[in-house]
Amino acid sequence: MVPTILPDLSLDEAIETTKIHSVAGVLPAGSPLITERPFRAPHHTVSDAGLIGGGKVPRPGEVSLAHNGVLFLDEMPEFKKNVLEVLRQPLEDGRVTISRAAMSLTYPADFMLVGAMNPCPCGHLGDTGKECVCTPMRVIQYRSRLSGPLLDRIDIHCDVPAIRFRELTKDAHTETSDDIKKRVDSARAVQAERFKGKKVHWNSRLPSRLIKKICGIDASSARLLESAVDKLGLSARAYTRILKVSRTIADLEAEENIRPHHISEAIQYRTLDRQLA
Numbered sequence: 001m002v003p004t005i006l007p008d009l010s011l012d013e014a015i016e017t018t019k020i021h022s023v024a025g026v027l028p029a030g031s032p033l034i035t036e037r038p039f040r041a042p043h044h045t046v047s048d049a050g051l052i053g054g055g056k057v058p059r060p061g062e063v064s065l066a067h068n069g070v071l072f073l074d075e076m077p078e079f080k081k082n083v084l085e086v087l088r089q090p091l092e093d094g095r096v097t098i099s100r101a102a103m104s105l106t107y108p109a110d111f112m113l114v115g116a117m118n119p120c121p122c123g124h125l126g127d128t129g130k131e132c133v134c135t136p137m138r139v140i141q142y143r144s145r146l147s148g149p150l151l152d153r154i155d156i157h158c159d160v161p162a163i164r165f166r167e168l169t170k171d172a173h174t175e176t177s178d179d180i181k182k183r184v185d186s187a188r189a190v191q192a193e194r195f196k197g198k199k200v201h202w203n204s205r206l207p208s209r210l211i212k213k214i215c216g217i218d219a220s221s222a223r224l225l226e227s228a229v230d231k232l233g234l235s236a237r238a239y240t241r242i243l244k245v246s247r248t249i250a251d252l253e254a255e256e257n258i259r260p261h262h263i264s265e266a267i268q269y270r271t272l273d274r275q276l277a
Helices: 011-024 048-052 081-085 088-093 136-143 148-152 165-169 177-194 208-214 219-232 236-252 260-268 271-276
Strands: 070-073 095-099 104-108 112-115
Touching: 011 104, 048 081, 088 095, 088 148, 148 236, 177 236, 208 236, 219 236, 219 260, 236 260
Parallel strands: 070 112
Antiparallel strands: 095 104
């Protein structure tokens, strides 16, 4: 699971997370301090108020309860479109504002969004073992439930092919979560040093004014990125997402500079952009 490879909560993060859960009235009994990153997985029938927060006296919703942790949305196209669209503000700002007649409250909502969806309504598009029975129009309608502006705010899109029984049962060496976490911790330490004394702490929250300085690329990488932007018709937001992901890939490889293969890998993580182009 994603939370097992994330860095441990700092004391400040633990206190902030505990406050939110306490305000929402969901702090576990006998747990005065939350020490593990939250993992929230609301059902696709959740309302926009349940996701963002609400009530006569606005209470935190799922996006705030996932603060400093993971918000997992399974079968994303099954969520109501208006519910998904309210994610745009917290994904961009790391906080959510709930306005009511009596008051307006702002809660932290800086979480990692992880979403899953089938490639089409029947689930077999691109599967070499089963034939897809969906018409092209049905596939387009299904994918259009996720708007372009929302997809722009998601850093990584990738396809996960169906796994055959032989692959499930074969004895293959795989990395453990502990091994991956060590690399993540190392990359986080690099970023903490990079942003020391600045309001931003991680690559994902880089403001536009710092992107050119922190995510500088050479001429070869620039040509590669320019070609991808032109061919895929990427937005300015997707362009900056690629640069930030490239910077993180370089950090994971302990590389000081962003190389062309970092840019190339980040571009490959824009699967849905390629499909919509």
